[in-house]
Amino acid sequence: MGDQRERNRIKSRVDELPDDIRAKLDAMLADVNYTYQDIADAITAMGYEISRSAVGRYAMRHNSAARRLKEASEQTTALLQFIRENQDVESTELASAIMIDGLTRRIATADEDFDAMPLDKAGRLLVQLQRSTIYKERWRKERLAAIEAVERNVKARMRQAVQGDPDLLARLQKLVSDAAAEEAGRDEV
Structure with a gap:
């Protein structure tokens, strides 16, 4: 150095x-x-x-x-x-977008100063951005697993509550499945 x-x-x-x-x-x-x-x-x-x-x-x-x-x-x-x-936008997604924008601007406007940037510093910036993406994906998977667990729990309780009426049970389970799919779809936006 x-x-x-x-x-x-x-x-x-x-x-x-x-x-x-x-x-x-x-x-x-x-x-x-x-x-x-x-x-x-x-x-x-x-x-x-x-x-x-x-x-x-x-x-x-x-x-x-x-x-x-x-x-x-x-x-x-x-x-x-x-x-x-x-x-419903995740804050880490916004933070990543801001960091990527700032890093891109710095690269685009840098003259020889960018060459002087220590490699380990540039590497740490990229690792932080990647880590943010990994955390977001992990959060999304955990959220989907939680939605599926709630869906299974509600359907099991419904089966117990309406054992004598299979048509009502099927309609209620479809409502729960549709609501779960709608909630899981919010992450895709």
């Missing part, structure tokens, strides 16, 4: 500005009437020398962070709406 490249924290002249000056810079960036050169000149006039390119790099970082926050907010809103509309 000694020859692996380390990530360095981005340090900018803007990071050295006092909070009130940085707030003014942010306000000027939000106003489309100012160019990066106008902002650099204004900040320099306040006694803090800064270049146009430093303002531009800060704006790109700032916009990238704002875009990521906006995307996360939109995804959360869509996720909450999906949960409201699909109350």
